Amino acid sequence: MLSEFSLIDRFFARRATAGPSDATAGTLGIGDDCALLAPRAGEMLAISTDMLVEGRHFFADIDPEALGHKALAVNLSDLAAMGARPQAFTLAFSLPKADEAWLAAFSEGLFALAERHDCALIGGDTTGGPLNLCITVFGSVPPHAALRRDAAQPGDDIWISGTLGDARAGLGIQRGEWSADASDAATFRRALERPEPRIALGIALRGVARAALDVSDGLAGDLLHILERSALRATVDVDAVPRSAALRRLAPDIQRRCTLAGGDDYELCFTAPAAARAAVEAAGRAVDVPVTRIGTISALQAPHDRPAIAWRDAAGAPLTLTLQGFDHFHAD
Amino acid sequence: MLSEFSLIDRFFARRATAGPSDATAGTLGIGDDCALLAPRAGEMLAISTDMLVEGRHFFADIDPEALGHKALAVNLSDLAAMGARPQAFTLAFSLPKADEAWLAAFSEGLFALAERHDCALIGGDTTGGPLNLCITVFGSVPPHAALRRDAAQPGDDIWISGTLGDARAGLGIQRGEWSADASDAATFRRALERPEPRIALGIALRGVARAALDVSDGLAGDLLHILERSALRATVDVDAVPRSAALRRLAPDIQRRCTLAGGDDYELCFTAPAAARAAVEAAGRAVDVPVTRIGTISALQAPHDRPAIAWRDAAGAPLTLTLQGFDHFHAD
Structure with a gap:
């Protein structure tokens, strides 16, 4: 050998x-x-x-x-x-x-x-x-300048780069869970096989963002890592989570499953003070990566309150989401 | 999972x-x-x-x-x-x-x-x-102070820490190639399973040794890496290569095979100027690791001369050694 x-x-x-x-x-x-x-x-x-x-x-x-x-x-x-x-x-x-x-x-x-x-x-x-x-x-x-997971603060906005869910949609097509037309399927497959690390954005966010991580196991689980390390809570507008045009052509429940518990996205999820909104948007424009605000960070409410995500729809109505492991995500 | x-x-x-x-x-x-x-x-x-x-x-x-x-x-x-x-x-x-x-x-x-x-x-x-x-x-x-493979010089001594061959002797016993009494077998097995990285010696040799590497694939092959990176030749006294008392109780041809083409030794092989002999020995004493001089480095002799090891016995008589892969080492 x-x-x-x-x-x-x-x-x-x-x-x-x-x-x-x-x-x-x-x-x-x-x-x-x-x-x-x-x-x-x-x-x-x-x-x-x-x-x-x-x-x-x-x-x-x-x-x-x-x-x-x-x-x-x-x-x-x-x-x-x-x-x-x-x-x-x-x-x-x-x-x-x-x-x-x-x-x-x-x-x-x-x-x-x-x-x-x-x-x-x-x-x-x-x-x-x-x-x-x-x-x-x-x-x-x-x-x-390092963007650590434990650096989020109450009142921070929560941001996502690019779009979420395409890689999981591609995996679903490979597994026969759902289907899409050839063009959308190619988009999903490319997202699954060819993730682009958001290097330029990460550098542009030095001094602008507070906490950050990359979404590799699904937003719901990964955002929780920031909350646990920072001892905070989050409220997320499910309908604000950015999705590609291709993903928007799948059924709404599949869209949510792919964007919130998908994985393999390799987009950045980060927090930044509300006063830095213009700076975050400028950073995104400078490196040609869309950035979308999806929610806010808040303090724990009581001594025994635990880090958690409160999900809302666009109208602000609460949603109860059950996560049963990596690939078993259901909206009630 | x-x-x-x-x-x-x-x-x-x-x-x-x-x-x-x-x-x-x-x-x-x-x-x-x-x-x-x-x-x-x-x-x-x-x-x-x-x-x-x-x-x-x-x-x-x-x-x-x-x-x-x-x-x-x-x-x-x-x-x-x-x-x-x-x-x-x-x-x-x-x-x-x-x-x-x-x-x-x-x-x-x-x-x-x-x-x-x-x-x-x-x-x-x-x-x-x-x-x-x-x-x-x-x-x-x-x-x-880094001990690089390409730093050997003509005239350098070649040194070995500890002893070579015990790990290969242990592997041979596992494979049924040879046997030893229980005490020697335990010594060999310990060498095979429990190598001690020569960290303290490596640090003590900063500024004293020139080139160094660890012997992981057998002395014959590993010393050649120093020679190739430094574009030099070596002469090694086969009988000077340090062996444990346990290894000396195996047959002479097995001793040579284990010490020269054994592998898994994790001893340091290093070169140092002849003027540094006392300093090398002092470094070994300071960290309680035996160091043994086994040969010398020399320049390539002609434009097309290639890095190689000339093997000698204790009397200085040349030996022709054939290496046929990692575990196929035969003295003619």
């Missing part, structure tokens, strides 16, 4: 050595025991790691070029949610055999996204085994 | 929050999109990642506490080889089911080693899937 995996090493090392256009001086990449990396002067490294497993995060027949894109995109999305600028990543993976065409396509998807974000491959590991991808990304962020 | 994996998150997050005794100010650990980490003032982060797969790097019946130890130890060994001081690590793993007893033992082995080295768990990912462990470690090292 050694020669096979030497082949893989060379395959990835080839583009790893190109490095980012603004490479940190002194960075030592692939070929030594460790890579050496420093954050930009006065900044800290933001670090995130994600593991993707065949059969759980993707199917065996996935387009390997899309897989290469998505494996890095979901990691970059964590940097975006921190307001960090991508700098480098490591890639460790196991795969059953060294299929050169598969690796060529996978690395193409991976490096195309990496190079767009000046994010250099600085280390890795390859081995035989069931298909498994583990990426660790490194970004740079000024310590006090 | 969500509740299962919440259980795992809590299991590991519990000890992750303890943090290292010299935690970097401003470090943000588990619970946000990213961890935030800075190297010590004026230093760089040394970063290494390793993936361990069941059936390839360990057997399904391995003691999970030993696995926890070894998964981190092999990563810390890369920091040692760079002269870096451990600071933090991320852990991503997939496993078929959340077995609480298994996880308790695994995390015990992992954190016992991590805490001995003040190395904090700062992030991670858990998912279902075939058993796979991916650890990324972060250490801190002054930029010009």
Whole structure:
């Protein structure tokens, strides 16, 4: 197997050595025991790691070029949610055999996204085994500008970038749960396979937004992470949650299920003071990403009050929503 | 599966929050999109990642506490080889089911080693899937003190820490290739399951050694990495390669096979100028790790001369050694 995996090493090392256009001086990449990396002067490294497993995060027949894109995109999305600028990543993976065409396509998807974000491959590991991808990304962020989950304040607006629900709609079509015309189905599939990490928006929101995270497991569960870390409550207007034109052509209950408990969106959910509304909208315009206000943050009401989301419709009428796990979301 | 994996998150997050005794100010650990980490003032982060797969790097019946130890130890060994001081690590793993007893033992082995080295768990990912462990470690090292593979010079001595071959001897006993008495077998097994990363030695060798790496795939192959990166040759006295008393009780050809092409040693192989012999020995004494001089580095002899190792016995007579892959090493 050694020669096979030497082949893989060379395959990835080839583009790893190109490095980012603004490479940190002194960075030592692939070929030594460790890579050496420093954050930009006065900044800290933001670090995130994600593991993707065949059969759980993707199917065996996935387009390997899309897989290469998505494996890095979901990691970059964590940097975006921190307001960090991508700098480098490591890639460790196991795969059953060294299929050169598969690796060529996978690395193409991976490096195309990496190079767009000046994010250099600085280390890795390859081995035989069931298909498994583990990426660790490194970004740079000024310590006090980092968009943390615990930084929301009562009175903050809640914002969403882009639209939610298309990826879940695409998964539903793959699973045969619902259908759409070919054009909408292609939109959904693209959202599922080709998420675009909101890097530029995250950086534009430094000093503007307070708390942020990326929506990867569905808005209902993810917003709760901000509330729990910040010890606060939220009120969300369900009808204000931004949806694509394609999603609006599905049935209303499917729209809600996809936007609120969908997952795989990789949009930013963030809070900002009401006084910063114009600044948030300017940040969105500057990076050409729509931003939509969907609700407000409020304080816990009593000593034993718990972080929770109160759902409202456009008329302000309360909705009771029951979540029974990741994919089991029903409006009463 | 969500509740299962919440259980795992809590299991590991519990000890992750303890943090290292010299935690970097401003470090943000588990619970946000990213961890935030800075190297010590004026230093760089040394970063290494390793993936361990069941059936390839360990057997399904391995003691999970030993696995926890070894998964981190092999990563810390890369920091040692760079002269870096451990600071933090991320852990991503997939496993078929959340077995609480298994996880308790695994995390015990992992954190016992991590805490001995003040190395904090700062992030991670858990998912279902075939058993796979991916650890990324972060250490801190002054930029010009890093022990790089490309820094060897003609005339340097070649040194080895500790002894080589015991782990391979243990694997041979597991495989039924040879046998040993119970006491020696226990010594070999311990070397295989419980490697001790040479962190203190790596730090003590800053400014003393030139090039270094850790011996993970066998001395013959690993020393060649230094030679290739430094564009140099080496002469090694096979009989000088340090062996444990237990290994010396195996047949001479097995001793050579285990010491030169064994693997899983996690000792440091490093070069240093001849003028630094006393300093190298003092570094070894200071951290209580034996260091043994086994050969010398020399320049390439002709324009087309290639990096290679010339093997000699104690009398200086040349030996021709043939390597046919990782585990196929034969003295002519």
